[in-house]
Amino acid sequence: MYISKSTDGGATWTQVARIDSRYFNAKIGEGLRNGLIVSPGGNYFVITTQLGAFQVFPQSSPSETLVKAIAGPRVPYTPPKLPIPKKGGDPVRANAVEMTADGKHLIVGYGYFDLDPQILRYHKDEDGSWIEDRPLPRLPTEMDILSMQFDDPKKLDPDYLYVGTGDQVYLLNLHRMNWSRIDGVGPDSAIHGMSVVGGLHLAACWGVYMPSGPGTVRRVTKASFLLHRTTDEVGSNLRAYSIEIDPSKPKREVVTSLTGVYTSDDSGQSWRRLNDLPQEEFRTAHFNSDGSILVSGIAGTFLVSPFSDACSPRLKIREK
Secondary structure, three states, X not given: OEEEEOOOOOOOOEEEEEOOHHHOOOOOOOOOOOEEEEXXXXXXXXXXXXXXEEEEEOOOOHHHOEEEEEOOOEOOOOOOOOOOOOOOOOEOOEEEEEEOOOOOEXXXXXXXXXXXXXXXXXXXXXXXXXEEOOOOOOOOOOOOEEEEEEOOOOOOOOOEEEXXXXXXXXXXXXXXXXXXXXXXXXXXXXXXXXXXOOOOEEEEOOEEEEXXXXXXXXXXXXXXXXXXXXXXXXXXXXXXXXEEEOOOOOOOEEEEEOOEEEEEOOOOOOOEEOOOOOOOOEEEEEEOOOOOEEEEEOOEEEEEOOOOOOOOOOOOEOOO
């Protein structure tokens, strides 16, 4: 597993860290559920894998990367509710991760389809280590945690935490420590990704959701997406992995999905597919300040400019 950085919007990359196989397990679904958060200033990273959560400190050589485990829950020795490919005492899989803007507080979601999701909160010790605080209130669901975001990622002391699970979206009041549910999400909607720019936007297993009011969202049903590459079938039942909004121009949106990458320049009223990209699934996207977008997936990482005046997106694959 590698971490690279770019200082020119993704045109060129430099490897800064290498995490070897001691810290992940590719045999049991590694990849889609891995989380990554960058500390303020980019001095270190926090990653989540099948073997828990880790601090990653780049060194002068990527091969000398320092990796420190963050203490997390362990698989109980009592039989789990559902069979899992782990044994008692093994670390529970870490999933979604969030860090406050000042880098002093960390929240990590844990669970592996064992009907026992957990969210732990940490504070940074004087030596830079993460120390567990009191546990957060138990989630009102047994489904896995797939995504998380603070209500205001730039705020040093956020008021709320959004949590997307395998069935719904929940909102935790970080002051009162009580849960509520976001209205408008359909049943059994695995929430793979979310964005809070301009309101809560959701990328779900079979659909995309837009904000419709305080604590509510609406599913996009009129827009047409390509469902199957080999047919002309279209509809709104898109298996979406992420949704990102351009902070400088919130009407611009991008969705990554099982069938490719889609963009909208009218707040999700209409969408078009970036057909110049490889015929593969894409999982993450990021807006640069100039409106270009980094998209990443099975085929690699690409720099696209779908909102430029050119007739087609400019593509550049990330060098390995």
